[in-house]
Amino acid sequence: MKYVRVRDYLRSLVTHELAVGDAIPSERLLCERFGVSRMTVRQAVDALVVEGLLEREQGRGTFVAPTKMDLEVRLSSFGEEMRRRGMEPSSKVLAAEEVAASPDIADALDLLPGEQVFYLHRVRYADGEPMAIEQSWLPSRLAPGLFDDGAPASVYGELRRRGLEPDWGEDIVAASEVDSQDADLLGLRTGRAVLRMTRRTFAGDTACVYSRSSYRADRYVLWVPLRAPRRALTPTPATEEAPRAAPSLESEHS
Structure with missing residues (x-):
């Protein structure tokens, strides 16, 4: 051809x-x-x-075009990911305040509407280039005085310092068009594509962070590791009466 x-x-x-x-x-x-x-x-x-x-x-x-980076779905902070790639992360804080949780935020964090949460709104940079916009909420009771010395460089790092280890979470990723406000912050034209990620992060059974992020689609591709499905641990009806082996300790949590 x-x-x-x-x-x-x-x-x-x-x-x-x-x-x-x-x-x-x-x-x-x-x-x-x-x-x-x-x-x-x-x-x-x-x-x-x-x-x-x-x-x-x-x-x-x-x-x-700029080289695209893989947006791997892993439980790590933006700063940790950029350093892993050999890039220097930085942030511009747009808002850092304690607010009353709206119903949707309260539901995501297992709180009652109106309970106090810390709200952090940032533009995230790598080597000085805007890469993402991130909004995060976390229950005030988990990190008293979080903003007393200004916004922390890493929310996950601050939780670890206080004895809470974020160890699992769940993400929802969707493609969307950037609005005019976010386009200005990311250096994009209105209507360009972004990857929107919504994440709930847990430390054990405690919902500790809820975040909404918009990543530049011209700089990221979504990379998801896959593996073959494992046999179900629940016995099928045909084998229910058969002698059972000791239960496995394996888990499907990622």
């Missing part, structure tokens, strides 16, 4: 010669170089846009 030659040339150009933000050669130049139609060139460029190597900016052209 003709477009494959153009696509492979552009991929090599992006990998070995161009830097993030550089423009690729114009359609006219690519048509002349390979002796193909504009439609063929556009097919090659489309393939690399879908792969995430290139990004189009309406009215400006097509440019080398």
Whole structure:
């Protein structure tokens, strides 16, 4: 297929010669170089846009896209994840206050509506670039005086310091379009895609943090490890009367 030659040339150009933000050669130049139609060139460029190597900016052209990082679903803080990748995390605090829990926040944290919670709203950066917006709530009784010396660098780290070890949680991830307010904070155009993650974090049986985050979809792909399903530990009706082995201590909690 003709477009494959153009696509492979552009991929090599992006990998070995161009830097993030550089423009690729114009359609006219690519048509002349390979002796193909504009439609063929556009097919090659489309393939690399879908792969995430290139990004189009309406009215400006097509440019080398930033490298995407895998957004692995693991129970760790933003700062821990960025340091694991060799990047320097930082934050801009938009709000840090103690408030009364609204019904939805109270439900997520197993509280009664109106109970006091700490609310932390931040823009999260890696090597100075905005990567995510994060809102977090945690019960005031779990961390008295949390904001006395300003917002902590790590909520999880502060909980550990107080003897609460976040050890499991549950996430909901969905794709969405960024609104104008968040777009300004993330350096995006309104309507660009973001990954929205809602997380409940537990320390044992205690719901200790509820958070809502918006990650730039142009910088992340979702990476989820999989494994084959295990045999159910509950006996089937056909085996219910058979002698049972000692119960396994294995668990499906992640």
